[in-house]
Structures are given as C-alpha cells and as structure tokens.
Amino acid sequence: MLRLVLAALRYRGGATLALFLLGVVAVAAGVAVPLYTMAADRFAVESEFRHAAPVDRSIAITSQTPVIDSVEYSLQTLVTEVRESAPQQELTAITGILNRGIALDSTQELWSASPLAVRPGACEHVRMTGKCPEAANEALVSTSTLSRLGLSGLDGEFRYNLAGSPEPLILRVVGSYEPELNTDRDSFWAGRPQLVPQPLRVANPVFTPIQTFETADVESIYATVDLVITGPDWPYEQLGDLRIDMTKAAAENGYELNDGLPFLLRNIQQARDRLRISAPLGAVTLLLLALAILILAAGHLARGRQRENALGVLRGTLGRHRFFLMRGPTLVVLLIGAPFGAAAGWLLVRALTLTVFGDEGPLPMSWQALAAGGVVLFLAMVGVVATERSRRSGPLLEALRGVPPRQRRTGLILDFVVAALALAAIGQTLFGEQNTTSAGVALAAPILAAVTLGLLATRLVRPTATLLGGARLRRGRLVSGLAAIQLARRPGAAQVVALVVICVALVGLTADAWDRTAREATAQAVAQLGAQQVLTVAAESRPALLAATHKADPEGKWAMAVSRARLGHGRTMIAVDTARLGVASGYDTAQLLRQLHPPVNAPIVVQGTGLVLETTLLEAVAPTPVTAVLLGPDGATVTATALIAAQAGDQAVEIPVPACAKGCRLAWFSFERSPDEIQLKGLRQSGPDKVLLTGPAMASAARWRASFDLASEVTITAKDDTVSLRYRPADTRRISRDIRLQVADAPLPLPVAVVGPRELEETQEMSADSLFTGVERPIAVVRTFDSLAGVPADGVLVDLEYTDRIADSVDNAAELQVWLGPAAPDDAIDRLQAAGLVLVRADSVAERAARGRLSGDGLGLRLQLIAAALAVALALLAILVLADTDRRNRVAELVSLREQGLSWHRVRRVAHAGYLGVVVAALPVALVACAVAWWLAKAHLSLFSVAPPLLATALVMMAAAWWADHRVARAVAAPGLTAEAGQ
Amino acid sequence: MSATLAVEHITVGYTSDSAVLRDISVVARAGELLAVTGSSGAGKTTLLRAMAGSLRPSSGSVTMDGQPVRDRDDAIARRIVWMPQHNGLAPILTAGENVHVILVANGTSPDDARRITAESLESVGLAEQAGQLVEELSGGQQQRAAIARGLALRGVVVLADEVTSELDAVNRQRVLDLLRAEARRGAAVVLATHDPEAAAVCDAELHLTDGTAELVRGKA
Ligand SMILES: Nc1ncnc2c1ncn2[C@@H]1O[C@H](COP(=O)(O)OP(=O)(O)OP(=O)(O)O)[C@@H](O)[C@H]1O
Numbered sequence A: 001m002l003r004l005v006l007a008a009l010r011y012r013g014g015a016t017l018a019l020f021l022l023g024v025v026a027v028a029a030g031v032a033v034p035l036y037t038m039a040a041d042r043f044a045v046e047s048e049f050r051h052a053a054p055v056d057r058s059i060a061i062t063s064q065t066p067v068i069d070s071v072e073y074s075l076q077t078l079v080t081e082v083r084e085s086a087p088q089q090e091l092t093a094i095t096g097i098l099n100r101g102i103a104l105d106s107t108q109e110l111w112s113a114s115p116l117a118v119r120p121g122a123c124e125h126v127r128m129t130g131k132c133p134e135a136a137n138e139a140l141v142s143t144s145t146l147s148r149l150g151l152s153g154l155d156g157e158f159r160y161n162l163a164g165s166p167e168p169l170i171l172r173v174v175g176s177y178e179p180e181l182n183t184d185r186d187s188f189w190a191g192r193p194q195l196v197p198q199p200l201r202v203a204n205p206v207f208t209p210i211q212t213f214e215t216a217d218v219e220s221i222y223a224t225v226d227l228v229i230t231g232p233d234w235p236y237e238q239l240g241d242l243r244i245d246m247t248k249a250a251a252e253n254g255y256e257l258n259d260g261l262p263f264l265l266r267n268i269q270q271a272r273d274r275l276r277i278s279a280p281l282g283a284v285t286l287l288l289l290a291l292a293i294l295i296l297a298a299g300h301l302a303r304g305r306q307r308e309n310a311l312g313v314l315r316g317t318l319g320r321h322r323f324f325l326m327r328g329p330t331l332v333v334l335l336i337g338a339p340f341g342a343a344a345g346w347l348l349v350r351a352l353t354l355t356v357f358g359d360e361g362p363l364p365m366s367w368q369a370l371a372a373g374g375v376v377l378f379l380a381m382v383g384v385v386a387t388e389r390s391r392r393s394g395p396l397l398e399a400l401r402g403v404p405p406r407q408r409r410t411g412l413i414l415d416f417v418v419a420a421l422a423l424a425a426i427g428q429t430l431f432g433e434q435n436t437t438s439a440g441v442a443l444a445a446p447i448l449a450a451v452t453l454g455l456l457a458t459r460l461v462r463p464t465a466t467l468l469g470g471a472r473l474r475r476g477r478l479v480s481g482l483a484a485i486q487l488a489r490r491p492g493a494a495q496v497v498a499l500v501v502i503c504v505a506l507v508g509l510t511a512d513a514w515d516r517t518a519r520e521a522t523a524q525a526v527a528q529l530g531a532q533q534v535l536t537v538a539a540e541s542r543p544a545l546l547a548a549t550h551k552a553d554p555e556g557k558w559a560m561a562v563s564r565a566r567l568g569h570g571r572t573m574i575a576v577d578t579a580r581l582g583v584a585s586g587y588d589t590a591q592l593l594r595q596l597h598p599p600v601n602a603p604i605v606v607q608g609t610g611l612v613l614e615t616t617l618l619e620a621v622a623p624t625p626v627t628a629v630l631l632g633p634d635g636a637t638v639t640a641t642a643l644i645a646a647q648a649g650d651q652a653v654e655i656p657v658p659a660c661a662k663g664c665r666l667a668w669f670s671f672e673r674s675p676d677e678i679q680l681k682g683l684r685q686s687g688p689d690k691v692l693l694t695g696p697a698m699a700s701a702a703r704w705r706a707s708f709d710l711a712s713e714v715t716i717t718a719k720d721d722t723v724s725l726r727y728r729p730a731d732t733r734r735i736s737r738d739i740r741l742q743v744a745d746a747p748l749p750l751p752v753a754v755v756g757p758r759e760l761e762e763t764q765e766m767s768a769d770s771l772f773t774g775v776e777r778p779i780a781v782v783r784t785f786d787s788l789a790g791v792p793a794d795g796v797l798v799d800l801e802y803t804d805r806i807a808d809s810v811d812n813a814a815e816l817q818v819w820l821g822p823a824a825p826d827d828a829i830d831r832l833q834a835a836g837l838v839l840v841r842a843d844s845v846a847e848r849a850a851r852g853r854l855s856g857d858g859l860g861l862r863l864q865l866i867a868a869a870l871a872v873a874l875a876l877l878a879i880l881v882l883a884d885t886d887r888r889n890r891v892a893e894l895v896s897l898r899e900q901g902l903s904w905h906r907v908r909r910v911a912h913a914g915y916l917g918v919v920v921a922a923l924p925v926a927l928v929a930c931a932v933a934w935w936l937a938k939a940h941l942s943l944f945s946v947a948p949p950l951l952a953t954a955l956v957m958m959a960a961a962w963w964a965d966h967r968v969a970r971a972v973a974a975p976g977l978t979a980e981a982g983q
Numbered sequence B: 001m002s003a004t005l006a007v008e009h010i011t012v013g014y015t016s017d018s019a020v021l022r023d024i025s026v027v028a029r030a031g032e033l034l035a036v037t038g039s040s041g042a043g044k045t046t047l048l049r050a051m052a053g054s055l056r057p058s059s060g061s062v063t064m065d066g067q068p069v070r071d072r073d074d075a076i077a078r079r080i081v082w083m084p085q086h087n088g089l090a091p092i093l094t095a096g097e098n099v100h101v102i103l104v105a106n107g108t109s110p111d112d113a114r115r116i117t118a119e120s121l122e123s124v125g126l127a128e129q130a131g132q133l134v135e136e137l138s139g140g141q142q143q144r145a146a147i148a149r150g151l152a153l154r155g156v157v158v159l160a161d162e163v164t165s166e167l168d169a170v171n172r173q174r175v176l177d178l179l180r181a182e183a184r185r186g187a188a189v190v191l192a193t194h195d196p197e198a199a200a201v202c203d204a205e206l207h208l209t210d211g212t213a214e215l216v217r218g219k220a
C-alpha cells in the first residue's frame, strides 16, 4: 500500500513538491501566529517597561516612624510590615531614610534645602569622589551643594538642621558626587523628586549612613521603603490587587504612598490591546489564504488522480486501498511537511524577533503555537479530503475521461458567505462609529471586499472570456481567441484570477497601511514629544533654564524652556515659556500669551549690591535674622541674611547682595520666627541707591502674600504705609522656621489651559493643584484643547515663569526640557550647553516615531506584512502547482492542435498566453479591487510607497506564470513533431 | 488534386534499437480506400503516423507523388489529413471550435471556415452539438467530431485511425460512406481498423502481423 502511495507521489513530482511546500507554509503560518503574537506582546510589555519613568515602576512608601529601640530596628519593622502586603519576589525593596532639613555653612548665611538621606547602595548610583560614608556623621554631598555652601574639597564640615530635631548635626564631608547623567531614568531612586540627584541642583540630597541617625537622638524618622519592579517579567495581573493591599496598609499604618504604577499599567494595557486587535487580522488573512490555496492545489492534484481512481473502481480495487491511493499521497505529504512547517514557523518568528525587536532571548516553542499548527494541519487535511471526495463523486465515465466538475452549489454558498461578510464589514466601516483609528482593524473590511471582488471575478471571468474568445475565433484571430478560451476554460484559471486579485489587493492595502502607520507614528511622536527635538536638561533652577534658553536663542526663534511635572489625578503639567509656544506647532501664541501670561504686579528687581529693608520695631526683642531670597540674572539663587537689631524704633537693615549688581528678582523674605513686633515700611537698594517700594506701594496688600504651605497660619497686615506679618502655628508640634513674606508677582488663581471638554472653563472642577510641589494653589481653567503638544491626552499647560513664582521654592526637582523647533541651528545643543545647561538626553521625533512603529498597530502590521508577502509566495506556488498538474493536458492539447495544422509560431504564442494570459487578465481586475479596498480603507495613497510593492507583486506573478507557460511551450516545441511529444 | 502516397520499405519504431514495423511497403492511391488491419498492437497506428509524417522511419521512405514527406509540417502543407486514434480534439474547445480553428489554421478564410464547419458537422450528424465542449460529448460523438474536422480539411490524403471503433452500426455506415465519398472526390483514403466489416468495404487491405505486412486484397 505504501509503495502505491509513494509511487503516486513520484508520479507527480513537481506538484507533490509544491503541495509539500504549501503544507509547510500553512503549518508555519499556524505556528508563527501565536508565537509572534506572544513575542510581540512580550516585546510591547518590555518596551513599555523600559521606557517607563522610574516613578511608574515603583511604589514609594514614606512613613514617619518613631524611633523606639534603634533606627535600624524601626526600619526593619517597617519593611516587615510592608512586605506583608507586598511579598512578591519581583519587587526589590530599597529601604532608607529621607529627612528634610537645611544644610548651612559655618556663617549660617549660605544654605541649601538638601534632604538628609540614608540609602544603601547610593554610592554606586552616583559618580563619587572620595569615599562612601560609613561612620556616623560622615556625609556624601553633591558638588553643587558643596559649592553653594562654600565648601571646597573633602573633609570640610557643615551644619545640618534636621527638620523636627532641636539639635543641629555637624556632618563631615568624606565624599562628593556628581549625578549620573541618566539618573532620572534610574529606578534605584524610585522616582522620588526630592531624592533623585540632578546635575546643577543645589538641593541634591546629602547621603549619610544610618549611624548618623542612631547617634543623633531623634524621636522619629521619615523612613522610606521603595518597592521597585526590576524587570519586565512581572505578573501585571497582580498589580491591581497589590495596589489595593498597599493602599489599605497605608491607610492603616499611616504611610504616605506614591506610585505611578497605574500609568505603567495603563500604557501596557493600551499597547497590548492595540496589539490584540491588530495582530490577529494579518494572521487570520494569512491562515485563510494558506488553507484556501492548499485546498485548491490539493483539489487539482486529486483531479489529476481521478482517472487512476476511476480505473481502480473498474478494476475492483478495495475501497480502503482506493482511499489511500486518492488521499494518501496528499495526506502523507501534509503530514511529512508538518514538522518542517513548525520549524519554519519558529525560524520565521526567531528571525523577526532578532531583526525587528533585537531580542536575543530564548524563544520557546509554546504549546499554543504547536496547537495552532496542529489545527491548521487538521483543517488542511479535512479540507483536502473533502475536496477530493467531491472530485471523486462524479460519474465514473466522466472521471475516466477527465471531465472537470461543473460549478458546485457549495462554491456559490461560500461566495455568498464571503460577500455577506464583506458587506457587513463595509457597512461597519462606512456607517459605524469612527472611534477606532486602528490601521489593523481598518483593514478587515477592505480585505474582505477584495476577496469578494476576487471571487466575483472568478464568476465573471468565465462567461466574459468565453464570449470574447468565441468572437475572436470567429473572426479568424486564433491566438487571441485561443488565449481567451484558455482563460475561460482552463481548470484553475478562474482561481488564479481570484488569487492574483486578492494578493495584489492585499499587497496594496498592506503597503498603504504600512505607510499610514509610519505617518501616524510620526504624528504621534510629534504629539508626545511636543517639538521636533526635545532635550532633557539640567539647570540650577527653572529661572536658570529660562535664562539659558533666552541666552542661547535671544530672538525666541527655535528654543523654548519647558518644565514637566506629574500632577495628581493622572495629569501631566507642562510649564512653558509661553511667548515661545510657536516653537511647538499649532498654537495661537498671541492669544495664549494673553490668557496664560496676563499682566500682573511688576517683579521687585534689585540692581545693586545691597537690599535695604526699612523697619520699625514696636518694642525691643531679641535680634531677628531676616533672609532675602532672590533670583540672579542667570537664574542662580541668591540668598543673604541680616540681623534686625534688638532695639525698638526705626531701623534700616541692609542685606548685602553683591551678586545682584546685574539685577535680581526678589522672591521672598524669610523669618525664623513670627516677626510680630516688626513693621516693614519700605524697600531700597544700595550701590547704586534707589527706592524700590515705599508708602502705599509697600503697604499694598496685593504686593505680598504668605507662602502657600503656611497660608492659613500667616496673616499679612498692610496698613498705614507699613506691612507686618504674624505667624500662629496650627499645630504646635510642627513649628515652621521659615516664615515668609512672598512677593506677589504672579496671577492667582494661576491661569491654565487643559486638555478636556469646554465645560472645564465654567465649572470649578479644576480650581486648585499643587503644581510643582507642596500644597495646592488656586488655578483657573482659561482654555481647553483637544490635545496639547507634548501632553496630548492629559495635559495641563501653564506659563513657566508664573508657575515658578508661585512654587515658593528655588528647587528644580521637576523635569526640565528645551524644545527645539524646526528652525533650530545645527549647533543648537552646543549653544544651550554654552549657556549653562547640562544635556541629559535628546529625543527626536524620528527616533520616537521609529519606536512608535514598533508598538501596537505597528507590531500587528508586521504580521500583516508577512501575510502579504507569504500570500504572494503561496499564490506563486499555487500557480506553479496548477500549471504543473495541468501541463500534461495542455501539452497534449497543443500537440494535437499542431498535428492538425496549427502552425508552430501560433502554438507557441498560445502556450505563452496560458497562465501569463490569466495573470495579465487578472491585473486590471486586481487594480480595481485594490482601488475599492483603498477607498474603503480611506487610504492616503502615496504613490511612492504603494507602487513599488504592487509592481513587484505583478512582476513575480507574471514571471511564475511565464515560466509555467514556457515549460509547456518547450515540451510542444519538438521540431517537426517527428516523435511523440508531451509524454 | 489526386495523389499517391507511397510507403517504400520502411522500418519504423519508437526507439532506435527496436522496430515496430520492418520493411513495409504499401501504396495509397487517389480514389481508393485502403484498409490497414491487424490485431491490437500490431502497428496500425504506427504505420499511419509514419504516413502522416509524425514518425520518421529509420529506413525506407514515405513519398507523396515522388516527393518524400519530411515531417508533419510538410505533410500538413501537402494536405495529408490525419484523424488520430483518440480523436486529437482540444478538450477546451467546443466541437464546432475544434473544426473551425483547424480550418482557419490550414488557411481557410474565417467566413468559409464557418460554413464548412457547419456542413461537416451536419454530415456526421452533430449539427446540434456544435456548441458543446468536447468533454461534454459522448465517446462516439467525439469520434464523429474528429471525423468532421478531418473531412472539412478536404485532404489529398486522408489517414483515418480507428475512426469507427466507438460507433453504432448506423453511424459506422455513415462514416464509411463519408470516407468513400472522400475517395470519390479524389482523395487517397487509408483506414486503420480491426473491424472486418469496415475493412471489407475498402478497395484494398493491408494486414499487419509481427511487424510485417501482407496485402491481403487489392493490387500492390
Ligand atoms: N509512443 C510509443 N512509444 C513506444 N512504443 C509504442 C508507442 N506507441 C506504440 N508503441 C508500441 O508499438 C507497437 C504498435 O503499436 P500501435 O499503436 O501501432 O498498435 P495498433 O496496431 O495501432 O494497436 P491498436 O489496435 O490497439 O490501436 C506496440 O507494441 C506498442 O507497444
């Protein structure tokens, strides 16, 4: 029996090989789809994870913990507690202390609001000079803090006022550090703005070992436990539960919880969803095509065998044997091909993951993939058996004579089903909701339409070509007539037409979708980045950033300072140099400037070497230090302190500010205690002398405000040409030593523009926000957008200068950026660096777009691309199989025509017009199908991107057809027909 | 337009080392019917193919009016019509198209071809079936279509190979009558058959056995 099967296989070698290949490709497609989808899913997750900000990858827990036995013990207790609700191994817990406080130089005039931090391992995450602190009161200090404190080199000492501790610490500098440049991407810091060391930042943390706290005699510490997800292989399904547990634990134990996990989770979910929608489409297209072609080819092979089978019936061969004779060969070929197919599918995905994802990790063969391969194999075998049965069931005599069966009703039903599906899909596209812009989904209707047109062509091609061919023959045009008749009556010709139509349309659609995805990725990249190029930079302060961009680009043509900060409730704020919004496209800068940057009190600018505060003391008290905080011309913070002498009466207090000769903006005065008995009468500068504020201007209530964190505890009284302030702490356990008289030179509430519905302008929904940091400040929505550059979905746009003025801080913890417009010169980065900025990272639209193309639709589309390429390959194979099974008949036919007198050159032309004629005839139909599909897909059609693949497809198909025809012609060509040809 | 097809001492086979027919001589004369008989496999078809120019003898010659028949193309040009054993019809064409195409291919104008096609199909009783595909015809109808095609060509020599094998008595007689008419028109007709009755109506009979030939009837 096996011998019989093998003999049958050998008998039609070429066709068998092609069938084998088709089987391999079909199974490969079946295996590759789940494998690729899984690999793509993993890649999407990994990519989201890799690009997530550290804050989005961690849960930062802060807890004010009483020190009971030892600091160490308190920390341990906290960690154990936290671990109870977050036991996952994938979470690394980084435990430490982060206490606020102020570092002061020996004169106590120079200070920095650097927190004091204990963080084991910190030394490995900064660039350190000197040694890592190990003993109590040793400190590792950032170079910018050191230079602010006027400390040069190591071994210096400074004072540290720990918030909540009466006794200052004396810390010894054993090492200095510079932040790593990518420090804002380092998950070690868990995205804690206070903790992340940044270049040029004065308030960088001071690191010290835990012993400092052990010996410091503190009652409580701010303990930190940061749970960091270290790798992308995290069971994201657990995140929801974890957050619920943590939130509960936080509420019970009084932790402060801070995490961006929802952002990460949302991004991963979105990426996965888009992949899930777009990936299967290409896969299903491919699978269906592979199966259809396989079954088609098998059907033709079976037709080739139906004579043998019929003879078998005549000779009384056992039904069982005939079964094997008929289906055995095909089934054996498919079975043998299956493992090769599985291997090929794996190889294909391996090649893709290597080239597309650059992923060299292992690619295990999953059981889903094998199962999918198995299902495809099973479907193929069932399909083959079914077609062969239908081939076999015709009358015996017809089988003997090789009569092809007439059109069957099942075929018509299939057409009907596909057409109905197509109509439904088209209806959905044309009239359905337009909420999905996914290129992947948008392809479904066009593909179905193309398939329908392909099938329709199959139905129409026969009658049309018959009519045409008959007419040509009657007029004596033998070659064209016979060519048309071949198209009409050659078995499989109609299917080839359908294949060509479907393949060309598929290629055309995919090319367009590819092009579109690229364009969408670019548009999305522009929207996400905000400008052609976005530099992440470090600067001493936000005003320093503003000053530096103005210095590098004085005319405001190409550079805009931007500061980004994550707000509560999932929004992201970008504070921009509003006048330069033209750098990002699509803004009416003038109007926005009016809205976000309305005129307000002029800032108080000191352009001298001293600041003189005219005061009146109502009664004698202890000498009171007053500190002025100003911002220098290049954004550097200038602070200076003077003592208000103890005696009652008028007194001019001169605060020396030599750094302000070129002009400083006064930010605030700060008192260590409530200056109840001090009245402020006027403000002057010295060197040169000039009155800054006096009389009613000084005593205007609108000129001053309290800092926001003490807004309810500080009362400012302005009357009788004097200003005074009084501080009454609400909670005597928390007494501030930074009681400020802030200059009011920004609009309050702060005008903001937001992404959201118009109603936001009327409602009070958004009326306060903490903005850069701290307690809430009043804001007012003055403008709404559908999308904002740089923060397309959830943005809040504010004016950088004003927002900074109400930040009540000179720290620069927020992310600082410079947006470069299209007019940016080549040396833009150099110019900005020369202006004092430190470049951390540069992102360009091109890079971001490339990344975008590797996510969601882009990943799915790659499968579609492969589907299109494989569909073409399969169609080629199918053409070759059809041609191969049909060749014997064609040769015999042409030989007998020749024997009857049809001249050789005519016979040759008829031979060459065989499948080539079919393909060429199909091409115009294919173009029509393509056009319809494009129309349905709302294609943009850049000729440059769709024409080459279409042309290539047409050419390879024509080449395959030509080759098949050429073999026929060669077989007929035996000169003079002196011997039997075609056998 | 009368001609004589002469086969002189031909040895012919399909491979160079073995011959199917050895040293065969026979003459087909204009106006006469020559029957070639013999058991199955005796070489009737082989002889007709050699006469049709489709098989080159390894020795001896096939000549028409003294000129050797070089190959099938030459034979066609000299109007040696051949009705092959299994019809040689193109299955993708209808019966009418099969006749029409070959007529046009042999130089008949399309208009004449149309008329002649209709007439010849009529003559074999296939007027109704002209538009049917070959594969939709019965075996006998296919045979008659092939005969119609051969007759339509009005050959100088007509080689008919087993053209009556699938026909009923009435149709067989009709075909034999048509071949006789061809002879009367002046053609030299050769009929390969193993049907003794068909052979009997011929003017001469060449009997093939074991690769050799014997003229059992008619003049040499
Ligand atoms: N194409 C071929 N190649 C090789 N040998 C052939 C070929 N055709 C015929 N033969 C051999 O030549 C011999 C004569 O065959 P031929 O077809 O001439 O017989 P025939 O008398 O026409 O038989 P039938 O009455 O069955 O038609 C046979 O032995 C056959 O095997």
Ligand SMILES: [Mg+2]
Pocket (backbone or CB within 6 Å): B044, B045, B046, B085, B161, B162
């Ligand atoms: Mg024979």
